[in-house]
Amino acid sequence: MSTLFRALLVGALAVGFAPSVEAAHAAPASEWTQDGYGPGNTNANPHERTITTRNAGKLRYGWSVLSPVTRSGCMAQSPPVMAGRRMFLPDANGFAAYDSVTGERLWRRTLRIFDYETPKLAVAGNLLVSAMNTCGSVSDPDVELTAYDAATGATRWSVKRDAPAYHMVVDRAVIAVGGGDAGEDRVSVYRRSDGALLWSRAEVELTADVSANGRLLLSRKGKGSVAVDIVTGRELWSTKAQWIVAAADPAGERFIVGDATGKLFALAAKDGNTLWSVGGVAREDGTASLAVDGTRIYAARDTHLIALNVKDGKKIWDQEFLSAPLGRPTVAGGVVYAPIENGWLVMRDARDGKDLEDLPMVGDVHEHAVVASGRLYVTNGRVLDVFVP
Template sequence: MHALARTPAVVVAVVLAAGAAATPTAAAPAPPLWDHVGYDAEDSWFNPRENLITAATAGRLTGKWSVPLRSADTCSSFSGPVVAGGRVFVGDLAGISAYNATNGAKQWSYDWVHSNDGGLPRMAVADGLLVVGYNDCMSVSDPNPALIALDVRDGRKRWSSANPPPVGSMVVDKGAVLVSGTDVNGDSDTVAYRVRDGRQLWKAPGRRVGGSSANGVVAGYAADGTKAFDIVTGAVRWSVKRRLATEAATPVSDVFYAADDKEHLVAVNVKDGSARWTAPGPTSLIAADGTRVYRSDGEAVAALDARTGKQVWRRALSRYAGQPVVAGGVVYAGGIALDAARGTVLPGVPPLGGDLVVTGGVLYQSNEGSLSAYTISGSGRSAGRTGTR
């Protein structure tokens, strides 16, 4: 679990006069960090530390820099960004590239072994490594899955796995990386590896594990129901007869959000697998901030009460909602920004598209072959050249 460990605790006091009481100033902005595709191992798509781009300030977003991503004549796809250590990592049509988070300068690139090998990559940063899992996008029947680890400083490959399962999901937590998928014949497999050297830790044949870890607990389903495993040891934590495909977990790792056989959304206790509530409707594109659960529903996005599963609000959009992203009390979906509490459209926000993350007072966006950064005008964080570099 990352979210709780990331809470800033620095408050600066200024003495105004001799003998006067110290007066606290605003907390320093959190360093840019979004080191897993879904923000954290919980895959919550929620950044609890963002305090600069908020519902009150998002209308002042302005472009800071924009750079073109590498193109190639392949079946590869542009990925969403991952941010850590002052770098932005993104999948392009030729492989993976790293950019300076402050000014967009490219730092390194890693090419797929063959130019047409890499499908949409799953990425996470841990132990100084960018862990990447992907399938060959040329063939469904022969996906040639790959799991590699690149040095975040220069993109050198540090290790690779010889025979990983198809990369349907990937999660990195507690020094372990878990890959799970189902092949064209319907056979599922799950394997966990040690992040630092790629050594296999354990495997669960026949299980399909979701791409979220709740403080080191992962859950996988099969015909006989669902089992929860320790991501490091593979020890079984609990077992239930209900088939549950986990999609996300709460920031405090007490609840999984999962799809059941009826494609209902189920809030599942991480401790024992029991259900807290069940709600009909879409289950695959979920964000969770502990107060509400946000889910996409075609050209709409809705918020559910995290305690009861009851709908709090629903907002129709003019386009496909996509994956909801939550930070600073703002929900980003369908190219617009909404107030997370009320679902109202925030005025003045520039049109947004593609895949985005919000961290450290910067909105990073991968869209139509470009990587861009936006900051709040007048915040002191927007220094630097705006426009295409």
């Protein structure tokens, strides 16, 4: 689909449109409440039943949301979050709520585009939580953490933190944010209902948006790692190993982490014991690009898409794409989706890694895909495209 054609087709959709006949008979909406699906940052939707290996390669274009045009600023589209048939999407001027089935805009918040970066969003009960870092300050960035009424967009509470929030995870009715500036790294946890600060800890780093059954795994900057209770901050266990957490399994029983050697590990979330390790999956700095379902880990490493057994780390399949490196995978309905850098979204059967498409269908994809409510949502940073069976 050409950029010009898409722009002409979807221009009106940025301000909403009437539901179609197809949308009126759509499946009930499912949730994708945080950037990685839920508090485990699994990037896997276990409830998707509409888009499967049977029809993923035959999806058709549904509708789009086109962001406003701005000459400068720090904000852009990122993958949406959604709950209760509402979809929340950042854009170049702020963010807005849409009907996730029809694309009709429900409300929007316009922000000072020169003051903030693209917000991190999460749905928490009846609230939409936004973490907005200040734009342009390298040495002393701050964050404004605000909760809005998810139905109306009305502000419920707002707090400021004298440190950025590069990561945010919502679990156990609290909001944990982490990030550092030239002064220090700090993790702070706030009560969801009113934004009250529950605890804060300095000289630790939250390396991803991950909570494993209410446990946070924090890096201590060259002094090992520590697991804490997300609600109280109480230390649960510690280790001399410097872990870089990437995700948890859906049950919250394992942290999936990397280390400075580039190995990937599974740790027991209850006590930190190493369950297995494998090389060639994490990057050299210990970070990893993953999706995790109940039985497997799907990892993008350079041009490889790899499936591992979540219980023992054994490799199940390995597919290589010669064209360009892959972005973060998404798993839903037995399908693995992974964006090729500056290219197409590949769709593979989660069982064996085999291709589900005769020809590439979904192009110009940045960041990971979101699959919910029987719909595939992808963005290129300015246009959100939605594909349906």
